[in-house]
Amino acid sequence: MTRFRLKCLSILIGCLTMAGLSAFPGTAMAAPEDALSKGARPPYSLLQMNLCLSGYAGCYARTHYPKIIDEAVERIQANDVNAVTLNEACSGDVAEIARRTGYHFRFSTVIYNGAPLACKTPGGRGEFGNAVLTKEAIRASADAPYSVFSGVEQRRWLCVTTARGVDVCTSHLSTDGEAPGTTNSTQCAELAQVLASRGRPTIFAGDVNRRSSCAPADQWTLTDAAATQAPGIQHAYGNLTAATLELEQTTYTDHDALVIRAGLPK
Template sequence: MISISLTPLRTLVIGCLTAAGLLSSSGVAGASTMTRAPSQEARPPYSLLQMNVCSSGYAGCYARTQYPKIVDEVVERIQANDVNAVTLNEACSGDVAEIAERTGYHYRFATVIYNGAPLACKTPDGRGEFGNAVLTKEAIRASEDAPYSVFSGTEQRRWLCATTARGVDVCTSHLSTDGEAPGTTNSIQCAELARLLASRGRPAIFAGDVNRRSSCAPEGQWTLTDAAATQAPGIQHVYGNLAAPTLELEPATYTDHDALVVRAGLPK
């Protein structure tokens, strides 16, 4: 009888199986797995970016913007997050038009009245008027804005809502800074905002700098805030009636408020 050693043959077979990816290091056959980052298709179907960009040229925070770097930062965050909507406070109409052109988004702008007239942004001049904006990836079918019944000082405060072709209302506002105690201008504006949002008869999401920590959301709507932000925490809020919202905070480089990114599902 001829004796044949099986060891070299076994080694050869194992080596071939291993090279083919059919044998794990433990010697058990199985399929390989790969961990992938979540695709954009796996994200909830509606998303929003909120930023206070401090762009008027008058406020003490303006130096932080290193204009026009703040405009570039907004564009980069829109593109990186691929959001459906953007809400901007303390913005300039010319800058918003540029952001819309660079991103391909549609927009509406609400001019804030200051000392009885629109306030022209400065340093540099020629950037349009001061106010708040809504930008959307989908076409805007209708929009409306109006002042609150009261305001403190010389700056009128307004709300702005845009209805998209997707049937979602996107709203923003920037409330007064006189505190949130009962009877203050801020608290009155907060109550008016709650009534406005309660009256929307379709899926709706609000985001803005409300200059308060307690919520203005109407009954039945959720509240998310930037309480964990690294800058000016707790005063930017997001309210809505979309499903299962999640919040991501992104430290901002060229403004004194962090950015909020909210993702949620549309009601069926």
């Protein structure tokens, strides 16, 4: 499998543009590598994947079940991450991934045409939605719909608080464009408020279907603008320190995977 890694360092006034990564003024910048212990891996890490698993969306000709589940498990184990954020997932598949990796999880069901959407092709995989998985125990979780959504698919955010005192959040925003006044732009503003209100070290990753950032003013932004598939619309935000981004090309879904590594605030 072809894999490549791209690292982006940020500083206090914005995210450094490197090899096509998007830079957003006003976001926090990661400290230089020597701010961390030399030779040591940053203490907190997250894997973001959009799995394209509803069975309804014609999002990718090579989406394959159960190979995408195997691929997600392999990436979690290979990267040894503290947290995983999943979009376009199914509740039964998330439970299977959690069982195979030993992670804790919370799932947020997306309402579709006024009711939960049962995943198909094959069926029996639970309901469609988003998930957060964590290596450390989950102490609390919250999720809610945005005030607006376009079409028949409700959009939601999900956050968990881990035993380590880190909040991990994800969301999948609407696809009607990011111009002012769109549903996506309204959801983006609401997401920024959610992240700003957490009150703890916080890291977010998700498919926001836009190129401009939804991060609060005091949080950094990293994006998959250099991805080989659907570039620029998966983002990571946070107030952890010395954040770096690595991209990994996937085989069985239509978005590359993101691996974010960062330090914990003192």
